[in-house]
Amino acid sequence: MNWAHLISHRETGQTIQGALRQSIIGAIGDGRLSAGQQMPPSRTLAEQVGVARNTIIAVYEELVARGYLISTQRRGYFVDRNAGALAVNENEVSAKIAPAQAIWSERFAITPAAFRNISKPANWQEYRYPFIYGQVDPELFPIAVWRTCSRDALGRSAVNYWAADHAVDDDPLLIEQICRQILPQHGVFARPEEVLITLGSQHGLYLLSQLLVRPDDTVGIEEPGYTDARNIFLLSRGQIRGVPVDRDGLRLGPWLDGLRYVVVTPAHQCPTMVTMPNQRRQALLDWARTTDTVLIEDDYEGETRFDASMPALKSMDRDGRVIYLGTLSKVLAPGVRIGFMVAPEAVICEARALRRLMHRSAPLNNQRTAAIFLAEGHCQGLVRALRAALHDRWQAVCAAVAVDLPDFQRSQSTGGSSIWLTCPSDIDPQKLYAAARERSVLFEPGDAFFAHPPATRHIRLGLSSIPADRIPEGVRALADAVRQVRSDLP
Amino acid sequence: MNWAHLISHRETGQTIQGALRQSIIGAIGDGRLSAGQQMPPSRTLAEQVGVARNTIIAVYEELVARGYLISTQRRGYFVDRNAGALAVNENEVSAKIAPAQAIWSERFAITPAAFRNISKPANWQEYRYPFIYGQVDPELFPIAVWRTCSRDALGRSAVNYWAADHAVDDDPLLIEQICRQILPQHGVFARPEEVLITLGSQHGLYLLSQLLVRPDDTVGIEEPGYTDARNIFLLSRGQIRGVPVDRDGLRLGPWLDGLRYVVVTPAHQCPTMVTMPNQRRQALLDWARTTDTVLIEDDYEGETRFDASMPALKSMDRDGRVIYLGTLSKVLAPGVRIGFMVAPEAVICEARALRRLMHRSAPLNNQRTAAIFLAEGHCQGLVRALRAALHDRWQAVCAAVAVDLPDFQRSQSTGGSSIWLTCPSDIDPQKLYAAARERSVLFEPGDAFFAHPPATRHIRLGLSSIPADRIPEGVRALADAVRQVRSDLP
Numbered sequence: 010m011n012w013a014h015l016i017s018h019r020e021t022g023q024t025i026q027g028a029l030r031q032s033i034i035g036a037i038g039d040g041r042l043s044a045g046q047q048m049p050p051s052r053t054l055a056e057q058v059g060v061a062r063n064t065i066i067a068v069y070e071e072l073v074a075r076g077y078l079i080s081t082q083r084r085g086y087f088v089d090r091n092a093g094a095l096a097v098n099e100n101e102v103s104a105k106i107a108p109a110q111a112i113w114s115e116r117f118a119i120t121p122a123a124f125r126n127i128s129k130p131a132n133w134q135e136y137r138y139p140f141i142y143g144q145v146d147p148e149l150f151p152i153a154v155w156r157t158c159s160r161d162a163l164g165r166s167a168v169n170y171w172a173a174d175h176a177v178d179d180d181p182l183l184i185e186q187i188c189r190q191i192l193p194q195h196g197v198f199a200r201p202e203e204v205l206i207t208l209g210s211q212h213g214l215y216l217l218s219q220l221l222v223r224p225d226d227t228v229g230i231e232e233p234g235y236t237d238a239r240n241i242f243l244l245s246r247g248q249i250r251g252v253p254v255d256r257d258g259l260r261l262g263p264w265l266d267g268l269r270y271v272v273v274t275p276a277h278q279c280p281t282m283v284t285m286p287n288q289r290r291q292a293l294l295d296w297a298r299t300t301d302t303v304l305i306e307d308d309y310e311g312e313t314r315f316d317a318s319m320p321a322l323k324s325m326d327r328d329g330r331v332i333y334l335g336t337l338s339k340v341l342a343p344g345v346r347i348g349f350m351v352a353p354e355a356v357i358c359e360a361r362a363l364r365r366l367m368h369r370s371a372p373l374n375n376q377r378t379a380a381i382f383l384a385e386g387h388c389q390g391l392v393r394a395l396r397a398a399l400h401d402r403w404q405a406v407c408a409a410v411a412v413d414l415p416d417f418q419r420s421q422s423t424g425g426s427s428i429w430l431t432c433p434s435d436i437d438p439q440k441l442y443a444a445a446r447e448r449s450v451l452f453e454p455g456d457a458f459f460a461h462p463p464a465t466r467h468i469r470l471g472l473s474s475i476p477a478d479r480i481p482e483g484v485r486a487l488a489d490a491v492r493q494v495r496s497d498l499p
Numbered sequence: 500m501n502w503a504h505l506i507s508h509r510e511t512g513q514t515i516q517g518a519l520r521q522s523i524i525g526a527i528g529d530g531r532l533s534a535g536q537q538m539p540p541s542r543t544l545a546e547q548v549g550v551a552r553n554t555i556i557a558v559y560e561e562l563v564a565r566g567y568l569i570s571t572q573r574r575g576y577f578v579d580r581n582a583g584a585l586a587v588n589e590n591e592v593s594a595k596i597a598p599a600q601a602i603w604s605e606r607f608a609i610t611p612a613a614f615r616n617i618s619k620p621a622n623w624q625e626y627r628y629p630f631i632y633g634q635v636d637p638e639l640f641p642i643a644v645w646r647t648c649s650r651d652a653l654g655r656s657a658v659n660y661w662a663a664d665h666a667v668d669d670d671p672l673l674i675e676q677i678c679r680q681i682l683p684q685h686g687v688f689a690r691p692e693e694v695l696i697t698l699g700s701q702h703g704l705y706l707l708s709q710l711l712v713r714p715d716d717t718v719g720i721e722e723p724g725y726t727d728a729r730n731i732f733l734l735s736r737g738q739i740r741g742v743p744v745d746r747d748g749l750r751l752g753p754w755l756d757g758l759r760y761v762v763v764t765p766a767h768q769c770p771t772m773v774t775m776p777n778q779r780r781q782a783l784l785d786w787a788r789t790t791d792t793v794l795i796e797d798d799y800e801g802e803t804r805f806d807a808s809m810p811a812l813k814s815m816d817r818d819g820r821v822i823y824l825g826t827l828s829k830v831l832a833p834g835v836r837i838g839f840m841v842a843p844e845a846v847i848c849e850a851r852a853l854r855r856l857m858h859r860s861a862p863l864n865n866q867r868t869a870a871i872f873l874a875e876g877h878c879q880g881l882v883r884a885l886r887a888a889l890h891d892r893w894q895a896v897c898a899a900v901a902v903d904l905p906d907f908q909r910s911q912s913t914g915g916s917s918i919w920l921t922c923p924s925d926i927d928p929q930k931l932y933a934a935a936r937e938r939s940v941l942f943e944p945g946d947a948f949f950a951h952p953p954a955t956r957h958i959r960l961g962l963s964s965i966p967a968d969r970i971p972e973g974v975r976a977l978a979d980a981v982r983q984v985r986s987d988l989p
Contacts, residue, residue, distance in 0.1 A: 043776060043785035090781045093788075097817040109788045110818040113845040116793070118713045118736055122852035127952045131668070134659070147659045155651045164647045169624070169637040178621070208698075208858035219734075223608045241856050244709075246608055291534050291580045298530035298583065298599045303606070327587040328600040344863035355603040362612035366731050367705045368698035372862050373834035 025060055028067045037077060039086060039109045048078060048086040083296040121220075124240045127457045133474075137449035138483030141471030142427050142471030150383040151430050154387050155341075155378070157223060170377065177365050180376035187349050188385035195311060197322025197333060197351060205350045205357050205364070206371045210309050213334035213350040214241050214272065216360045216367075217305060222247035229271035231259055233249040233458035233467070238307065239274050254278055256421055258285035261292055271297070272305045276314055277323045279307070280458045280469050282380065282422035290322050297330050304331045310426055312388075313339045313395045329353040337379060339426070340391060347371065347379050399426055401477040406470060409484035414491065422469045427471045429455070436494055438466045444490035451485055508752060515550055519558045522839045527578060528586030529599045538568060542768060577774040614730045616974045617947045623964075627939035628973030632917050632961030639885060643878050645831075645868070660867065667855050669696040670866035676873035685801055686810025687823060695847050695854070696861045700799050703824035703840040704731045704762070706850045706857075707795060710712055711760065712737035721749055721763035723948035723957070725769040728762050728797065741950050743893055744768055746911055748775035749808050749912055751782055761787070763811045766804055769797070770948045770959050771919045772912035780812050785818050789885040794821045800916055802878075803829045803885045819843040827869060829916070829963075837861065837869050889916055891967040896960060900976035904981065917961040919945070928956045936982035 036042040040326070051065040069086050072078040077092040087220075089095075097109075131138050170180075184201045192199055207213045211347070214237075222228060222245040230239045232251030247305070252271065253260045258278045265271070275285035285293075297304050306322045308448045312335075323333035329352075336348035350360060358407060382388065407429055410419055415460065420429040432438055438454040444450060455467030523804060526532040538544075541555040548555070559576050562568040567582040579585075587599075623629050651657065674691045682689055697703045704727075712718060712735035720729045721739030732739045740758065743750045748768045755761070761863060763783070766776035775783075787794050796812045802825075813823035819842075826838035854860070872878065877895075890976065893914055900909055910919040922928055928944045945957030965973060 040785045040788035043789070044781040071705055091780050092814065093781060093785055093815055105952070110822075111791065111793055111820045113843060116711055117849055118711060118716075119709065119853070120849060121710075121856055122849045124852065125856075144978050147655075150658055152653060152655065156650065159649055159653065160646065163630055163642055163649065165637075165642060168642055208862070211856075212858035219609065220611075221608060223606075226608075237856055244853075244856065252957075269844075288580055291583070295530060295533040295583050299533050301601065325584070327584055330601045343861075346858065346860070346862045350640055352799075353601070353603060359607055359610060361615065363617075363734075366611055366614075366727055367857070368702035368733065368836065370834075370836070372698070372836045372865055375862055375865065403851055458553070459923075 020217050026064060026068055026071070027058075029058070029064070030071060033068070033072060034096050037092045042088050042092075044088055044090040044093060046088045047084070048088070050085060052469075079223065083279045093234045100419060109219050109310060119244055121240065121244065124243070125457055126236050126240065127453055129453070136446075136451045136488055138479060140450065140470040140472070141474055142451040142453060146398070146474050146476070148476075149391075149398060151387065151391055154391075155382065158381040158385065158387070161381050162374055167377055170373070177280070177361055177370070179204075179370060180343045180373055180380055182380035182384065183347075183376045186380050190383055190388065191312070191335065191337075191349075192351065194256065195333075195335075196324030199351045200354075202354045203351055203357055205352075206376060207334075207348040207350055207364075208346040209338050209348040210239070210307055210334040211237055212335040212346075212348060213332075214238055214307065216303070216363055217270075217356075218242050218245040219331065220356070220359055220363055221303070223269075226269040227267060229259075229265060229268040231272065231274065231278065232460055233280055233455065234272070235307065235309070236273065236307045236457050239460060242272070247458075253428060254281060254283075256281075256283050256393055257289050258283050259293070261296055263288070264341065264380075265300075266298075267366065268300075268302055268369070270303050270305060272307060273322070274307050274309065275310050276319065277422065277425040279309065280427065280455065280467075281420040282425040282427060283420060284319065284321075284423055287319070290325060292330070294322070294325055294327075299327060302330070305334065306331055307334050309336060310333070310339050310407065311335045312337065312392050313399055313426060314424060323351060324465065332356065340395065341379060341382070345375050345379065345438065349374060390475070398477070399472060400424065402472040402475065402480060403428070405477045405480040406472060406484065409481045410470075413488040426473045427469050430468050430470065432466045432468060434465075435498065436466070436491060440466050440494045440497070441468070441487075441490055444493045445487055448486040448490055450490060452487070504585060516554060516558050516561070519548070519550075519554070520561060523558070524567060527582045530583070532578050532582075534578055534580040534583060536578045537574070538578070543702070546780075556747055564870065575675050592618070609734055610683070611730065611734065614733070615947055616726050616730065617943055619941065619943070626936075626941045628941065628969060628976055629964045630940065630942040630960040630962070630973060630977075631964055632943060632959060633963065635962050636888070636966070638966075639888060640879055641877065644881075645872065648871040648875065651870045651871050652864055656866055667851055667860070669694075669860060670863055670870055672870035672874065673837075673866045676870050680873055680878065681802070681825065681827075681839075682841065685798065685823075685825075686814025689841045690844075692844045693841055693847055695842075695850050696866060697824075697826075697838040697840055697854075698836040698861050699828050699838040700797055700824040700826040701727055701838075702733070702794070702836075703822075703838060703882060704728055704797065706840070706853055707733050707760075707822065707846075708735040710846070710849055710853055711793070711986065713759075716759040717757060719749075719755060719758040720950070721762065721768065722950055723770055723945065724762070725764065725797065725799070726947050729950060732762070739756060739950075744771060746771075746773050746781050748773050749779075749783070751778060751786055752777070755786065755790075755792075758790075758792055760793050760795060764797050764799065766798055766809065767800060767912065767915040769799065770917070770945065770957075771910040772915040772917060773910060774809065774913055775812075777809070780815060784815055784817075784821070788818060792820070795819050796823050798823060798825050800829050801825045802882050803889055803916060806915060813841060814937060822846065831869060831872070835865050836867070837865060840950065851921070888967070889962060890914065892962040892965065892970060893918070895967045895970040896962060896974065899971045900960075903974045903978040916963045917959050920958050920960065922956045922958060924955075925988065926956070926981060928958050930984045930987070931958070931980055933976075934983045935977055938976040938980055940976045942977070 031086045051062050055062040055065045060270040073080050076095055078086045079089050080086050129141050133141055184204050190197055218241050224246045226247035228249045229252040230249050231254050252264055259273050308321055323331045333351040403424055416433040418431040442454055455469055456462040541552050545552040545555045563570050566585055569579050570576050605648045619631050623631055652865050674694050678689055707732050714736045718732045718737055718739045719742040721744050742754055749763050799813055813821045823841040891981035896918055906923040908921040932944055943959040946952040947960055
C-alpha cells in the first residue's frame with residue numbers, strides 16, 4: 010500500500026497528528042485498511058509521510074486508545090477487528106464512507122417497480138361504490154366451510170403429509186379434484202402428469218415466460234390486454250408484440266406473422282370481456298398448427314363465468330399446442346393463491362423443476378384445504394352462488410349504464426365480472442376518476458391495459474366487490490361525476 | 500401454394516384418386532390447408548398434377564361427402580372449419596400429422612429439470628433411519644396451536660383482510676412480528692420497508708438472482724454449497740464461480756476477484772456446517788466494502804440453530820451491502836412456505852414488484868396464521884423445543900459416528916441439523932448409499948453439493964427427521980453397510 014498516498018490530505022487548521030488520525034480512520038472506514046491488517050512500522054510511515062517517528066507513534070497510541078488499533082509487544086500495530094464498525098460510526102469520517110454504500114440503482118438487472126400496472130387505493134373497502142376488479146366480495150367467501158376444511162387439513166395424518174418439504178410434488182388429492190371436477194366443466198380432460206399447481210394463473214404465465222421464450226422469440230399479447238401479462242413477458246428473454254382485438258376477441262391477421270407464442274383470453278377477453286366465437290377459435294387453432302405456434306389460454310375467471318356454455322379453447326386442441334391456465338382465486342379468494350396449468354407432460358416437467366428453484370411447491374396446507382373443499386363438493390354450490398351474484402350485478406350495471414351513461418359505449422359481452430366502456434370524446438378518464446372518487450366511486454381507467462393507449466379512452470367497471478343493490482346508485486354517482494367533468498370544461 | 504408439390508406422393512398400389520385424397524387430408528391435418536381456405540379450381544389442379552379434371556372433381560366430392568370440404572354453388576370448394584379436427588382423427592393420415600404437434604424439446608429456453616439436485620425417495624417416511632435433511636419431524640409440529648391460530652385467522656375481520664387480492668403488500672402483522680421478534684435475535688434491526696415476505700429463503704435467492712444479476716456480473720457460490728443456490732443463479736443472466744470453503748467457511752482469496760455478488764452461509768455453511776468466525780466475517784465485510792460487492796446471507800436455519808450466540812453477518816453490516824434471507828420453514832414446517840428477505844428499501848421495492856409479477860403475494864391466510872402464531876408467543880417455546888431436540892440428535896450422531904464410523908472424518912461444527920462426513924478413500928458413496936438403503940438407512944451423497952465433485956467423497960447425515968433414540972442404531976446399520984461395501988471390494 011502506498012502510505013504516502015493514503016495520508017496525504019491535510020485540511021486548513023488541522024494539526025499534522027489530526028490529519029494522520031483522520032486519514033487512518035477514513036481508510037479503516039472505507040475498507041482500504043481492513044481488520045487484522047498490520048500497520049506499517051512507525052519508522053517506515055514517518056519516512057514516507059515526512060514527519061518525526063514520535064508523531065506516528067503518538068497517532069498510533071491515540072488510535073489504540075480509541076479502539077481502532079491494537080498493539081502487540083513484539084509485532085507492532087494491527088487494525089482491530091471492530092475498527093471498521095467504529096470508523097463508520099465516527100462522525101468525522103461520515104463523508105468518506107458514503108461511497109462504501111452500494112448504489113442500488115446501478116445494480117438492478119430489471120426494474121419491475123417502474124412498470125405500469127393497475128393499482129387501486131389500499132383503502133378501497135372504504136369506498137361506497139367500489140367498481141374494482143379481482144377482489145372477491147368477502148361476504149361471499151364461505152368462511153364456515155373453509156374453516157371446517159382447514160381443520161380437516163390439520164388432522165395428524167394430513168399434517169404428516171403437508172408439513173414435509175415436497176420440493177417438487179403437488180398434493181395428489183388436489184390434482185385429482187382439478188382433473189375430475191374442474192377441468193371437465195371446460196371440456197378439458199387431463200392426466201395428473203399434465204397438471205401443475207400454481208400460485209394463481211398469473212404464476213403460470215410467469216413460469217411459461219421464463220421457460221419457453223428464447224431471445225429470438227416474439228410473444229403476441231392482446232392489445233388491449235392484461236397489463237401484468239405484458240409486464241411478465243417483458244421480463245422474458247424474448248420480444249413482445251401487441252395483437253389487436255375486436256368484438257370477437259383476438260384478431261387473426263398479418264400481425265400474427267412470426268409469433269412463436271400468443272397469450273389469449275378467449276372466454277372473456279381481458280379487459281373488453283368479449284367472447285371469442287367458435288369459428289374464430291378454430292381459425293386460431295388452424296393458424297397455430299400451420300405456423301407451429303403455441304397458444305397460452307388464460308382462463309382467469311373460468312369458474313365464475315356464468316355464460317359457461319362454451320368450452321375452453323384447450324378443449325379443441327388436438328395436438329397439444331394450447332397451454333391452459335386456470336385459477337381458483339375467483340372461487341376460493343385470491344389470498345389463498347391456488348391456480349393450475351394444463352400442458353403437455355414435457356412442459357409440466359420443466360415448469361415443475363423451475364417452480365422448485367423459484368420457491369419449491371405452492372403451500373401445501375392450502376393445497377390440502379382446497380382439495381378437501383373440492384372433494385366434499387362445496388365448490389359447485391359456491392360457484393352457483395358466485396355466478397348468480399355476478400349475473401345480478403352484471404344485469405344491474407348494464408341496465409344502469411344504458412340509462413345513466415347513454416353516451417358511454419359498452420363493449421358487447423355476455424357476462425363476466427366487469428364491463429368495459431368507451432368514454433365520449435369530451436371526457437378525460439383521469440378527470441373523471443378524480444371526480445368519481447369525490448363521490449365515493451372507484452373504477453379503473455383503461456389506459457393501463459394498452460401498450461400504446463389509443464385516442465379513444467376507456468374505463469373498466471369491476472363487479473366483484475360491489476353488491477347488486479348498490480350498483481344503480483353507484484352508476485348515478487358516476488353520471489354525476491361525468492356532469493361535473495363536463496361543467497369544468499372551458 | 501405449389502399444388503403439384505402438395506400432391507406428389509403415390510404409394511405402390513394406390514389409385515391416383517386415393518393418393519390425391521390422402522394428400523389433401525394430410526395437408527389439412529398438418530395445417531398446410533387451413534379452415535376456410537379455398538381449394539384450387541379443378542381445372543388448375545388437374546393441369547398441375549397432370550390428371551383429368553373429372554378425377555379432381557371426384558376427389559373433391561368425396562372429400563365433401565366425408566366432411567373435409569364444403570362446396571358452394573358459384574365459388575368452388577373450401578376447407579371445412581372442422582376439417583382439421585377430422586383429419587387428425589383420420590387414421591390414414593396419422594403419420595403425416597405428427598409434425599403438427601409442438602416439439603417441446605426444441606422450445607425450452609431453459610431446462611431446469613436436467614439440473615443436478617438433491618433428491619430423496621418419495622417414501623422416505625417408510626425408512627427406519629431417515630438421515631435426511633430439510634424435513635421437519637411431523638411429531639414436533641405444534642398442530643394444536645397452529646390449528647387455533649388458523650381458526651383465529653379465519654375470523655370474519657381477518658378474512659376481510661386476507662381474502663382480498665393484495666397484489667403487492669404483505670400482512671403488516673407478520674412483518675411487525677418478524678421485525679420485533681425474529682430479526683433482533685440475530686442482531687438485525689430492520690424497518691418494515693426493509694422486509695419482504697417470501698415463500699421460503701430459497702425464494703429470496705430466486706428473486707435476487709433475477710433482479711440483481713446482469714450479464715456481465717459473476718456470482719460467487721460456495722463450493723461445496725447449496726445445490727439449488729447454484730442452480731438458481733445458473734438461471735440468471737450472469738455467470739457463477741465456485742468459492743472454496745475451509746473449516747471457517749467461505750475463504751477469502753484471489754478467487755473473489757471481480758465477483759459482484761457472493762452467496763454465503765456464515766452461520767452453518769451448507770453442507771459442511773462449519774461456522775464462520777467473527778474475524779473472517781469482518782474480513783469478508785471489509786473486502787465487500789473495498790470491492791463494492793454485495794453479500795447474500797442465506798440463514799436457512801436461523802431459528803433452529805442451538806448455537807445461536809453468534810449474530811448474523813447482517814448485524815455487522817454498516818453500509819447496507821448484506822442482504823439477509825431467513826425462513827420460518829424449520830419452525831413452522833416447510834409446507835407452509837414462509838420466509839423473509841431483509842435488504843435496503845430500494846431492493847425490497849423492486850423485489851416486491853418482481854414478486855407481484857411472478858405470483859402476486861405469498862398466500863395471505865398463511866401469513867396471517869403465522870403472524871398470530873408469533874404474536875401469541877408460541878414461537879419461542881417451539882424454537883426451544885426444536886433446538887433441544889436437534890441438540891440431542893446432534894450429540895447422539897457425533898457420539899455414534901466417533902464409535903462406529905471411526906475412519907469417517909466429521910467436519911467440525913458446533914451444531915445444526917446435519918453433519919458432514921468425509922468417507923475413507925476405499926468407500927464409494929454411491930455403493931454405500933445402496934447398501935445403506937438395504938438396511939433402511941437413508942443419507943445424502945455429497946457430490947450434489949459440488950459443481951466439480953472432488954476426489955475425496957462426502958456424505959451428509961440429516962437430523963431433522965430421525966428421533967435421537969434411533970440414531971445410534973441407525974449409525975450402526977450404516978457401519979454395517981460400510982463393512983458390506985468393503986467386503987464386496989475385489
